[in-house]
Amino acid sequence: MSAAEDLSLEYRPFSLDLVEPLETADGTIASRDGFLVRLVDEADDGSDGAGDEPAVGYGEATPLPGWTESREDCERALERAQEALRTDGPSEALEAVDRQVAARHALSLALADLQATRESTPLYRYLGQGPMVGRVPVNATIGDGSPDETVAAARAAVDRGFTTCKLKVGLRSVEDDIERVRRVREAVGDRIELRADANEAWTFEEAQSALEGFADCGVSILEQPLPAGALEGHADLRKESRGVSIALDEGLLEHGVDAICDAGAADVVVLKPMALGGIDVARQVAAWLSELEVAPLVTTTIDGVVARTGAVHLAAAIPDVPACGLATGDLLATDLGRDPVLIEKGSAVVPQAKGLGVADVWGDR
Numbered sequence: 001m002s003a004a005e006d007l008s009l010e011y012r013p014f015s016l017d018l019v020e021p022l023e024t025a026d027g028t029i030a031s032r033d034g035f036l037v038r039l040v041d042e043a044d045d046g047s048d049g050a051g052d053e054p055a056v057g058y059g060e061a062t063p064l065p066g067w068t069e070s071r072e073d074c075e076r077a078l079e080r081a082q083e084a085l086r087t088d089g090p091s092e093a094l095e096a097v098d099r100q101v102a103a104r105h106a107l108s109l110a111l112a113d114l115q116a117t118r119e120s121t122p123l124y125r126y127l128g129q130g131p132m133v134g135r136v137p138v139n140a141t142i143g144d145g146s147p148d149e150t151v152a153a154a155r156a157a158v159d160r161g162f163t164t165c166k167l168k169v170g171l172r173s174v175e176d177d178i179e180r181v182r183r184v185r186e187a188v189g190d191r192i193e194l195r196a197d198a199n200e201a202w203t204f205e206e207a208q209s210a211l212e213g214f215a216d217c218g219v220s221i222l223e224q225p226l227p228a229g230a231l232e233g234h235a236d237l238r239k240e241s242r243g244v245s246i247a248l249d250e251g252l253l254e255h256g257v258d259a260i261c262d263a264g265a266a267d268v269v270v271l272k273p274m275a276l277g278g279i280d281v282a283r284q285v286a287a288w289l290s291e292l293e294v295a296p297l298v299t300t301t302i303d304g305v306v307a308r309t310g311a312v313h314l315a316a317a318i319p320d321v322p323a324c325g326l327a328t329g330d331l332l333a334t335d336l337g338r339d340p341v342l343i344e345k346g347s348a349v350v351p352q353a354k355g356l357g358v359a360d361v362w363g364d365r
């Protein structure tokens with residue numbers, strides 16, 4: 001960044017309700033509260049001929065209890081970042097929020113959006129320096145409901161063009177979950193990929209029975225069946241997984257890549273940029289996982305349009321990424337602004353405009 005730059009960080013709170021609460025084994029998500037962040041280069045008066053407006057970058061901090069710092073800690077961290085940016089600069093501001101992952105996510109995303117915008121490059125190419133990517137595959141996210149509700153939601157997703165559905169499981173008995181999955185399989189046919197996410201709900205024995213039943217239903221991936229701490233448990237499950245891939249999500253935050261790979265605990269690892277501290281961090285983790293032959297997959301934490309679009313750019317910077325949990329915009333009743341990402345035929349269409357490609361989220365200027 002240029003020495004002449006004079007970046008200022010602004011943030012404002014938001015609260016977004018879900019259309020209906022998302023039921024998971026780890027609790028119910030009814031609304032997402034966070035902070036929209038904007039970086040403005042006050043030194044850039046547009047007189048360089050690049051445009052009439054100063055360059056702007058957007059970020060989003062949407063903390064989620066259990067996954068990130070609290071909302072209060074996030075707000076304090078953003079306050080610190082604001083001050084550090086004013087007195088010292090971007091690197092110092094990032095350092096000041098190093099341990100508040102949602103706040104760091106917002107600041108790093110805003111910095112990357114600003115820089116990619118200055119370079120007139122879509123964010124995913126600024127991140128990955130890779131080829132043009134038109135689409136990334138995505139899954140539908142289906143909450144833990146009754147068998148009838150689950151079947152209806154899966155049918156609706158398939159009607160909208162999804163070819164992969166991820167079902168939340170683990171709230172009821174394993175037998176009931178197997179029955180739910182069996183009913184969904186019956187309803188959608190053999191060509192739809194089905195995954196399940198237990199959010200740490202099961203004991204080893206329960207996970208064994210679930211795997212057996214799910215394997216018979218052709219489930220492709222079982223995400224986080226055991227508590228995050230159970231590294232060896234997941235490694236043991238993998239040895240009898242009957243073709244079902246084991247994914248770790250919560251486990252990544254607890255153990256990190258090296259421990260997971262050393263233990264042989266996962267076929268797939270879920271990357272949530274909001275929980276990892278930013279798409280820059282998540283991209284490094286993805287590269288390391290690929291090197292160790294574990295597949296990285298990207299999901300949101302049910303975020304607003306700014307963070308969600310950032311996650312789409314991250315997925316587009318990962319070569320051959322499997323279907324990702326990025327089609328979560330429809331779960332929100334309201335959003336921070338217009339969605340630049342079209343979800344179509346089971347894919348997210350990657351924005352090719354400069355930066356994030358998100359506009360009209362701040363309202364003024």
Ligand SMILES: O=C(O)CCC(=O)c1ccccc1C(=O)O
Pocket residue numbers: 139140141166197199249270299300301302324325326328
């Ligand atoms: O992966 C998806 O389809 C959507 C994201 C998702 O399921 C999720 C959303 C918020 C918090 C936790 C999780 C999770 O994957 O466990």
Ligand SMILES: [Mg+2]
Pocket residue numbers: 197199223224249250270
């Ligand atoms: Mg998960």
